[in-house]
Amino acid sequence: MATSVLDHAGAVGIHAEKTGLWAWITTVDHKKIGILYGASAFIFFLIGGLEALIIRWQLMKPDNNFVTPEFYNQLFTMHGTTMIFLAVMPLSAMFFNFFIPLLIGARDVAFPRLNAFSFWVFLFGGLFLNSSFLFNAAPNGGWFGYANLSSKQYSPGLNMDFWAMGLQILGIASLAAGVNFFVTILNMRAPGMKLIRMPMFVWMSFITQLLVLLSFPVITVALILLMFDRLFGTNFFVPAGGGDTILWQHLFWVFGHPEVYILILPAFGIISEVLPVFSRKPLFGYTAMVFSGCFIAFLGFGVWSHHMFSTGMGPIADSVFSLATMLIAIPTGVKVFNWMGTTWGGSIQMKTPMYFALGFIAMFIMGGLSGVMHSSAPADLQQTDTYFVVAHFHYVLFGGSIFALVSGAYYWWPKMFGHMLDEGLGKVHFWLMLIGFNLTFFPMHIVGLEGMPRRVYTYPAGLGFESLNRLETIGSLILGFSFLVFIFNVIKSALSKVPAPADPWNGATLEWSIPSPPQEFNFPSIPTVHGRDPFWEEKRARGGKLPEPARVSGAGIHLPDPSYWPFLAAVGVLLLFIALMHHDSKFGPAYIFAAVSVLFFSIFNWVFEPFHEG
Amino acid sequence: MDAHALHPATSTGIPNRKLAIWTFIGSECLFFASLISVYLVYRGKSLVGPYPAEIFEIPLVTVGTALLLFSSLFVVLALNGCEQGNRKKFLGWLAMTILCGIFFIGMQVYEFTHFYHEGLTMQKNLFGASFFTLTGFHGTHVTIGVIWLISIFIEGVRGHVPPAKALNFEMSALYWHFVDVVWIVIFPVVYLMNK
Numbered sequence: 120m121a122t123s124v125l126d127h128a129g130a131v132g133i134h135a136e137k138t139g140l141w142a143w144i145t146t147v148d149h150k151k152i153g154i155l156y157g158a159s160a161f162i163f164f165l166i167g168g169l170e171a172l173i174i175r176w177q178l179m180k181p182d183n184n185f186v187t188p189e190f191y192n193q194l195f196t197m198h199g200t201t202m203i204f205l206a207v208m209p210l211s212a213m214f215f216n217f218f219i220p221l222l223i224g225a226r227d228v229a230f231p232r233l234n235a236f237s238f239w240v241f242l243f244g245g246l247f248l249n250s251s252f253l254f255n256a257a258p259n260g261g262w263f264g265y266a267n268l269s270s271k272q273y274s275p276g277l278n279m280d281f282w283a284m285g286l287q288i289l290g291i292a293s294l295a296a297g298v299n300f301f302v303t304i305l306n307m308r309a310p311g312m313k314l315i316r317m318p319m320f321v322w323m324s325f326i327t328q329l330l331v332l333l334s335f336p337v338i339t340v341a342l343i344l345l346m347f348d349r350l351f352g353t354n355f356f357v358p359a360g361g362g363d364t365i366l367w368q369h370l371f372w373v374f375g376h377p378e379v380y381i382l383i384l385p386a387f388g389i390i391s392e393v394l395p396v397f398s399r400k401p402l403f404g405y406t407a408m409v410f411s412g413c414f415i416a417f418l419g420f421g422v423w424s425h426h427m428f429s430t431g432m433g434p435i436a437d438s439v440f441s442l443a444t445m446l447i448a449i450p451t452g453v454k455v456f457n458w459m460g461t462t463w464g465g466s467i468q469m470k471t472p473m474y475f476a477l478g479f480i481a482m483f484i485m486g487g488l489s490g491v492m493h494s495s496a497p498a499d500l501q502q503t504d505t506y507f508v509v510a511h512f513h514y515v516l517f518g519g520s521i522f523a524l525v526s527g528a529y530y531w532w533p534k535m536f537g538h539m540l541d542e543g544l545g546k547v548h549f550w551l552m553l554i555g556f557n558l559t560f561f562p563m564h565i566v567g568l569e570g571m572p573r574r575v576y577t578y579p580a581g582l583g584f585e586s587l588n589r590l591e592t593i594g595s596l597i598l599g600f601s602f603l604v605f606i607f608n609v610i611k612s613a614l615s616k617v618p619a620p621a622d623p624w625n626g627a628t629l630e631w632s633i634p635s636p637p638q639e640f641n642f643p644s645i646p647t648v649h650g651r652d653p654f655w656e657e658k659r660a661r662g663g664k665l666p667e668p669a670r671v672s673g674a675g676i677h678l679p680d681p682s683y684w685p686f687l688a689a690v691g692v693l694l695l696f697i698a699l700m701h702h703d704s705k706f707g708p709a710y711i712f713a714a715v716s717v718l719f720f721s722i723f724n725w726v727f728e729p730f731h732e733g
Numbered sequence: 734m735d736a737h738a739l740h741p742a743t744s745t746g747i748p749n750r751k752l753a754i755w756t757f758i759g760s761e762c763l764f765f766a767s768l769i770s771v772y773l774v775y776r777g778k779s780l781v782g783p784y785p786a787e788i789f790e791i792p793l794v795t796v797g798t799a800l801l802l803f804s805s806l807f808v809v810l811a812l813n814g815c816e817q818g819n820r821k822k823f824l825g826w827l828a829m830t831i832l833c834g835i836f837f838i839g840m841q842v843y844e845f846t847h848f849y850h851e852g853l854t855m856q857k858n859l860f861g862a863s864f865f866t867l868t869g870f871h872g873t874h875v876t877i878g879v880i881w882l883i884s885i886f887i888e889g890v891r892g893h894v895p896p897a898k899a900l901n902f903e904m905s906a907l908y909w910h911f912v913d914v915v916w917i918v919i920f921p922v923v924y925l926m927n928k
Contacts, residue, residue, distance in 0.1 A: 229749040229752075229753065230749070230753065294760060297756075297760070298753050298756045298757050298760070299753075301752075301756050302749050302752045302753045302756060305743075305744065305745055305752060306743035306744050306745055306747065306749050306752055307743070307744065307749075308744040312744070332756060332759060332760040332763075333759075333760065333763050334763075335760070336760055336761065336762075336763035336764035336767060337763055337764075337767045339764060339767075340764060340767035340768055340771065341767075343866070343870075344771065344866070347855065347862065347866065351855055351856065352855075352856045353855045353856060353862040353866075354856070354858070354859060354862060355771070355775075355859070355862055355863075360780065360858070360859065361775075361778050361779060361780045361858070361859050362859065363774065363775075363778075366771065366774055370767065370771075373767075723884075
């Protein structure tokens with residue numbers, strides 16, 4: 120693949136590790152891009168968390184006026200949008216970037232510059248969305264932007280323009296990354312790495328990319344129509360002009376339901392890597408895991424209307440979508456039983472990643488069960504728009520996705536940064552997070568069934584919501600504090616500089632066969648794979664633990680050159696959307712023309728840049 | 734296989750960029766499927782005219798459709814010429830493809846202007862909104878395709894697209910076919926089923 124002899128002088132110099140701002144801006148190294156994704160997404164995660172804490176502070180007591188109703192609308196909208204598009208998705212992208220090439224035995228992704236472009240567009244999209252706070256115009260119509268609440272008539276400010284355009288920018292980043300990783304996984308596998316031997320994280324990521332590729336175009340269209348309504352006065356979602364507001368819900372949820380699997384499937388993948396390693400057993404039911412993942416994704420496109428039972432679709436549609444939704448419990452159940460089967464009879468090592476992985480299984484089962492409750496249309500009609508729904512999706516998104524992402528962070532941290540996180544602090548983090556999480560979200564089931572509506576900035580005294588809401592707020596503070604422990608752990612381990620061995624956990628997959636952190640070229644020579652747990656098999660064949668792999672010179676290994684055109688093209692995308700915000704100003708057309716020029720100029724230079732794909 | 738000799742071996746044997754353009758096209762299918770669905774959902778739902786049957790000029794659009802269909806044949810011949818190293822065949826048919834594309838865009842610009850003078854705007858009714866959005870995005874795709882093909886043509890004239898680099902051209906050709914196929918759906922669904 121890439122061990123060809125270099126055809127120009129100064130070859131060794133190319134592989135000197137580069138640092139400094141310019142090196143990060145021009146990097147096309149999937150590992151650096153992964154770290155950029157992780158760092159940005161974690162900051163957005165903290166912002167989204169802060170928004171959640173303000174929400175909880177407001178709801179701590181009845182008739183509170185800590186924030187205004189208007190600001191409360193902005194808080195819950197930005198909290199949802201941030202956590203989904205700016206935290207969980209890019210945190211998964213961090214693992215895609217850093218680990219997919221390592222897990223399949225490749226030197227980089229298929230399109231390193233496109234990868235950089237995806238990251239910069241994502242970052243600019245996130246900054247664009249959050250910049251709305253500076254104009255006191257943060258999105259305020261919910262993360263689902265229901266028409267015609269989001270139309271010009273009911274949202275006259277710039278708020279929902281920021282939302283629609285911000286999501287459009289983020290969609291471009293996701294689609295570019297989707298194409299890139301789809302091709303990378305199909306085409307860049309090391310010799311012997313057949314599809315049915317791929318690590319489960321790679322499989323789940325592959326399915327996730329398919330979901331991204333097939334669902335994001337739909338939200339793109341929905342957002343285009345909304346933007347046309349808002350910017351140009353069309354009537355797509357304006358009932359007075361004949362428009363149908365329910366069409367928005369259909370388009371949104373045709374995207375929105377696959378989106379929840381985009382959020383959870385990478386988490387399934389991480390758990391399926393962590394559990395075998397800390398149980399010292401291969402993943403139980405590998406093939407069933409692959410096919411249940413495919414089945415979940417397939418069904419995921421046929422259940423969108425279970426978000427819309429309350430719109431009155433009629434008994435036939437309600438029944439079909441109820442049944443399809445219940446069906447999803449089967450492949451998901453298969454996964455849960457396989458995870459338990461993996462630990463069954465294993466030699467369990469209770470390290471921090473394992474704590475979070477086991478926590479994930481327990482919390483995710485609870486979220487899954489309340490999900491099955493929603494699949495029944497009559498029950499859902501009672502639960503719609505109550506805190507019961509909030510409890511459900513936090514159990515799957517926080518108890519599921521975030522627990523798994525944190526598990527992955529503790530598991531792969533030594534590989535990414537070359538030093539271990541502290542085990543003791545990690546366990547403190549786990550227990551605080553588990554307790555805080557359940558204190559925050561479990562009572563929401565109860566207040567939800569008692570009728571407390573979501574998205575309302577306060578509640579009157581005397582309805583029996585007070586004590587449980589106070590408990591939730593206390594829980595949320597514990598939850599927030601648990602992440603301070605994590606940050607402290609990160610800082611402590613960075614300062615202590617205790618070097619991590621290449622294989623601290625007795626790992627099964629290829630990334631543990633190379634030094635921590637990996638060298639720029641990943642593998643001195645591309646490995647050949649003979650089975651599903653290639654590194655375990657190699658260790659067994661060579662009689663147990665292997666000597667620490669040496670850091671070697673990369674001379675003769677051809678890597679892609681750094682490039683600043685992806686960054687500039689991403690700037691062009693950002694400028695285009697800023698220009699669209701000003702389309703009706705005096706210089707509107709000029710702004711748009713200038714932005715398109717920057718974009719085209721960057722793309723042409725990108726295409727014609729002498730560049731070796733490695 | 735000559736054309737792929739310069740590319741590193743991939744697990745599937747398909748060059749990365751070719752797989753990527755197919756993947757992108759797969760994703761674009763959902764984009765146009767959504768736009769066409771929106772058009773169909775709003776078919777016959779306009780509160781005021783002009784309505785489709787009053788305003789469409791089927792003969793003109795038929796000519797445009799034919800041009801686009803033939804351009805797909807031309808681009809195949811051009812790619813064949815490129816792969817054979819037959820410069821005349823490559824550039825000749827590519828020029829024909831580009832001309833067809835430009836005529837199609839011209840047809841659409843004329844049609845849009847005509848509709849505008851007839852009183853059909855995006856703001857007028859749901860037909861105007863969904864029609865201009867669907868065909869406008871298709872037209873944008875055609876325009877990007879024409880720019881892409883012109884870039885390939887200039888590179889070809891400069892001798893930068895030898896048979897070994899035919900994939901550079903093939904990617905734009907695949908995209909061009911896709912844009913054409915979308916129109917094959919739009920033409921009957923929008924223009925012929927116009928009641």
